[in-house]
Amino acid sequence: MNITIISVGKLKEKYLKQGIEEYTKRLSRYTKLNLVEVPDEKAPENLSNAEEQIVKNKEGEGILKHIKEGTYVIALDLKGKMLSSEELADKLQNLGITGNSNIAFIIGGSLGLSDEVLKRADYKLCFSPMTFPHQLMRLILLEQVYRGFRIMKGEPYHK
Numbered sequence: 001m002n003i004t005i006i007s008v009g010k011l012k013e014k015y016l017k018q019g020i021e022e023y024t025k026r027l028s029r030y031t032k033l034n035l036v037e038v039p040d041e042k043a044p045e046n047l048s049n050a051e052e053q054i055v056k057n058k059e060g061e062g063i064l065k066h067i068k069e070g071t072y073v074i075a076l077d078l079k080g081k082m083l084s085s086e087e088l089a090d091k092l093q094n095l096g097i098t099g100n101s102n103i104a105f106i107i108g109g110s111l112g113l114s115d116e117v118l119k120r121a122d123y124k125l126c127f128s129p130m131t132f133p134h135q136l137m138r139l140i141l142l143e144q145v146y147r148g149f150r151i152m153k154g155e156p157y158h159k
């Protein structure tokens with residue numbers, strides 16, 4: 001299984017980079033992982049709705065360019081469906097069994113994902129009703145994917 005994580009914006013904080021490196025290393029035993037960063041657009045506080053759409057659309061175009069045909073796309077979205085860690089593990093396992101060898105998770109920028117990206121998504125996944133910063137979301141996602149593989153393989157993992 002090949003897992004691609006497409007995120008908007010460049011990761012800056014050292015502590016997040018270290019966490020991501022750690023989980024990338026741990027995941028290398030289970031999957032081929034590809035981390036893609038697409039450029040973010042400036043999004044000052046006082047943007048109109050129309051201007052916000054333009055920002056999301058531009059970021060969305062950058063995201064869509066990296067999605068190969070036949071990829072199963074999971075968009076991280078606050079309006080998506082919530083899964084337990086076990087259910088996410090089942091979902092990944094079923095995708096593998098049904099021949100979906102390319103899976104892409106998408107994390108939006110500070111304004112969220114464009115309608116086009118959400119339309120392309122095969123599944124919308126919500127982690128919690130709380131909003132997380134998009135850069136931290138990468139680390140949380142990697143940890144849950146790693147946990148998912150441990151659960152799938154029946155390997156011990158602290159509860």
Ligand SMILES: C[S@@+](CC[C@H](N)C(=O)[O-])C[C@H]1O[C@@H](n2cnc3c(N)ncnc32)[C@H](O)[C@@H]1O
Pocket residue numbers: 075076077078106107108109110111112113125126127128129130131132133134137
């Ligand atoms: C700062 S959030 C964007 C918030 C924006 N107001 C929205 O409604 O999408 C940036 C990105 O992080 C991800 N994200 C943040 N919290 C999330 C959560 N609880 N569940 C799923 N994705 C989340 C989503 O991909 C989102 O596009």
